[in-house]
Amino acid sequence: MSDWDLMMPGMGLTAIGLAGVILSYMGIANTFLTGMQALSGLTMFVGLVFLAAGILNGGVSTSGRAKATTLVIFGIAGSVGAYALSLNSVVTSLPRFVGALLVILVPSIVIAFASMKMPHYFKPITIIFLAAMAVGIGSYTALGFIGPGAEFSLHPQNVTTAKPVALPIPTAPIIPVEIPLNASVQGNPSFNPATVSVPKGDIIEWTNNDKVPHxxxxxxxxxxxxSNIISAGKSYRLDTSKLDAKEYDYLCTVHPFMTGKIVITEATKPVIANVTIPSGASTQKEGQKYFDSQEIDVKIGTTVVWTNDDSASHTVTSGKSTDNQTGTIFDSGMIKSSKTFEHRFDSAGSFDYYCQVHPWMTGKVTVG
Incomplete structure (x- = not known):
């Protein structure tokens, strides 16, 4: 008779691992897919070691318990596989799937066989767990980095290779959201701002200023x-024109405690406020207007348009000339005569600005 102290945990772990492998390779687990494959493979590997050790120690069992357990295993695998196929039309290539199972199956049987045939040198249980740990770590690394490769469709279609095209330059306002440094440490700010409200049609851009992927x-x-993985220093843009006007919660799948919220409102007619750079603004003298109006009050969401009516070029740069970080909120660059620059203010506050070419030219926008 088989050794049921070894076979029972072996059958249980094998069944769980097999179900996990099928779920992963059928495409149901779309988050941490490679990690799911690795964990499932490791679980099934340990289960097969126990199972093989139990069979080698006592032979193949023909008892009612063995038959019932085998039926349960096939039932779990069959039902999970059928469910996966019913939800997906694309599955991983069969050769790669079978190859992954063989990579798990063959070493586990060899390890179990060796542990039973060398009792004078190593205690079987020590060999099983040490070898399982070594091969398990190797399997985790291999499956985690390789993952599923080629795919075939249950409903074959003619596939054509698309020619690369240049991405259009976005014309909608871009609303920045920062993933701050050390956001991966639980308790630190995750996204800045944590909640961002934008009219439908704007583009939200997340920039990863942390040192780890998100x-x-x-x-x-x-x-x-x-977004998939956003590496350190990289960014991700979301076009809200394709979304409904409502609230959306989001998170980082690498660090699930990092959460944020998007509030998309119905697009409205843009609110415009005009500021003029009058003629003669480049000359510093008493009574000369440098910005008209020099200070303005606007509502959140207002776009301020600066028009250069002077003959000289100017800039509209956020901050003050004495600041260390000027131009971090907005910076027009050189505005030539008769040209314009615009910036939309999406958060409340007081925003000083000046001309970098003529630092005595200062202004302020108060948003409330």
């Missing part, structure tokens, strides 16, 4: 938007 994924499963 994602911007709609809760709970990324079905609405998903």
């Amino acid at each position: 994602t911007v994924t709609s809760a709970p499963d990324g079905s609405i938007f998903d």
Whole structure:
């Protein structure tokens, strides 16, 4: 008879691992897919070691318990596989899938066989767990980095290679959101701002200023938007014109405690406020207007348009000339005569600005 002290945990772990592998390779687990594959493979590997050790120690069992357990395992695998196929039309290539199972199956049987045949040198249980740990770590690394490769469709279609095209330059306002440094440490700010409200049609851009990768994924499963991995220093843009006007919670799938919210409002006619750079503004003298109006009050969402009516070029640069970080909020660059520059203010506050060419030219926008 088989050794049921070894076979029972072996069958249980094998069944769980097999179900996990099928779920992963059928495409149901779309978050941490490679990690799911690795964990499933490791679980099934340990289960097969126990299972093989139990069979080698006592032979193949023909008892009612063995038959019932085998039936349960096939039932779990069959039902999960059928469910996966019913939800997906694309699955991982069969050769790669079978190869992954063989990579797990063959070493586990060899390890179990060796542990049973060398009791005078190593205690079988020590060999099983040490070898399982070594091969398990190797399997985790290999599956985690390789993952599923080629795919075939259950409904074959003619596939054509698209020619690369230049991405259009966005014309909608871009609203910045920062992933701050050390956001991966639980308790620190995750996104800045944590809640961003934009009219439908604007573009939200997340920039990863942390040192580790993150994602911007709609809760709970990324079905609405998903950035995939955003490496340190990289960014992700979301075009809100494709979304409904409502609230969306999102998170980082790498660090699920990092959460944020998007509030998309119905697009409205833009509110414009005009500021003129009058003729003669480049000359510093008493009574000369440098910005007209020099100070303005506007509502959140207002776009301020500066028009250069002077003959000289100017800039509209956020901050003061004595600041260390000027131009971090907006900076027009050189505005030539008769040209314009505009900036939309999406948050409340008081914003000083000046001309870098003529630092005595100062102004202020108060948003409330």
